[in-house]
Amino acid sequence: xxxxxxxxxxxxxxxxxxxxxxxxxxxxxxxxLEAGSGEEGLAVLVEARPDYVVLDVNMPGxxxxxxxxxxxxxxxxxxxxxxTANIQDPVRHQAEDMGVGFLxxxxxxxxxxxxxxxxxx
Amino acid sequence: xxxxxxxxxRDAVTELLNIAIGHAAASLSQLVEDEVHLSVPFVDFLTPxxxxxxxxxxxxxxxxxxxxxxxxxxxxxxxxxxFPEKRSLDLVRHMLGDEVPLDQLTELEQxxxxxxxxxxxxxxxxxxxxQLHTPVEGSLPTYVRGRGARILDACTxxxxxxxxxxxxxxxxxxSLLKKDVHGYLAFVMDILSAKHFVExxxxxxxxQLAG
Numbered sequence: 001x002x003x004x005x006x007x008x009x010x011x012x013x014x015x016x017x018x019x020x021x022x023x024x025x026x027x028x029x030x031x032x033l034e035a036g037s038g039e040e041g042l043a044v045l046v047e048a049r050p051d052y053v054v055l056d057v058n059m060p061g062x063x064x065x066x067x068x069x070x071x072x073x074x075x076x077x078x079x080x081x082x083x084t085a086n087i088q089d090p091v092r093h094q095a096e097d098m099g100v101g102f103l104x105x106x107x108x109x110x111x112x113x114x115x116x117x118x119x120x121x
Numbered sequence: 122x123x124x125x126x127x128x129x130x131r132d133a134v135t136e137l138l139n140i141a142i143g144h145a146a147a148s149l150s151q152l153v154e155d156e157v158h159l160s161v162p163f164v165d166f167l168t169p170x171x172x173x174x175x176x177x178x179x180x181x182x183x184x185x186x187x188x189x190x191x192x193x194x195x196x197x198x199x200x201x202x203x204f205p206e207k208r209s210l211d212l213v214r215h216m217l218g219d220e221v222p223l224d225q226l227t228e229l230e231q232x233x234x235x236x237x238x239x240x241x242x243x244x245x246x247x248x249x250x251x252q253l254h255t256p257v258e259g260s261l262p263t264y265v266r267g268r269g270a271r272i273l274d275a276c277t278x279x280x281x282x283x284x285x286x287x288x289x290x291x292x293x294x295x296s297l298l299k300k301d302v303h304g305y306l307a308f309v310m311d312i313l314s315a316k317h318f319v320e321x322x323x324x325x326x327x328x329q330l331a332g
Contacts, residue, residue, distance in 0.1 A: 011261075012236045014217070014229055058239070058261060085243035087144070088250045088257070105240045106151045 005031040009041035010056035022109050038067030057084035068100050081115050130319050133326045138162040141248035142293050148244045153215040160294040172290045176269030187265045187272045188238025194257040196318040198310030199276040202238045208302045238262045253321045276309050289315035
């Protein structure tokens, strides 16, 4: 069981705080990185090579869907999920087409933990 | 008050909103770990000035905080989540938990309310879009503080200084059962968008009845 790195990309600091709290509580020892935009998230991805990315959709700049697409291109093995308040079916379908997860806000702890797998240290 | 829709359409709009706002209430309930009580939604056709007066009466003339999101698609308008200002910090405290110190809580209040609005308003819009099978694109939420007229002034409807054409005003009250926090959720659409919205609802009802 190894320590993993999770990158949280969300323009809302509060949203990042709430997700971070779950990761730090349920996966103690894991490294949590944060980015406030898709552009920043891509830069952190290249530099830090996280194992997991949790990505908001509605953000200023390139937005979560496009960010996920670019992350896939840069780092095909990284596990990515959207975490969004936008529950519309087309967004869900785009996530499925890209092979990324789709989690809805408010965050359901069990769903996030399922995405993070059984890698608890 | 002038009425632009018949009894059946009004009933259908109310039912669709009930479901959409039910999704929003479920999200709010999860965020604050409390049961959310909802009023029956009401639909009125008002001038922007009348809508502001209505809101002012319901907030008893006090300042409120609101999260507003503009949406567009087959129909467009604004959706607002409104809380009395004096209760908004309580809501944020319930959401972030007691471990966050008060000074940090105050600093985070606006951002937290924006995130609450983002979740609640998108749950409502997303449910409507999914039910009507029509995509609705929402803007990033914005934060407004002030009395009813100021909050509605921030909307992009009308454009006639509050005196001109009618708007469709859809409104539901909600309250948290144990926490003495209440608020309002409102849709504001101009008449052309309201017409498109009602047409979409009619098509939805017809499809449902056709099985």
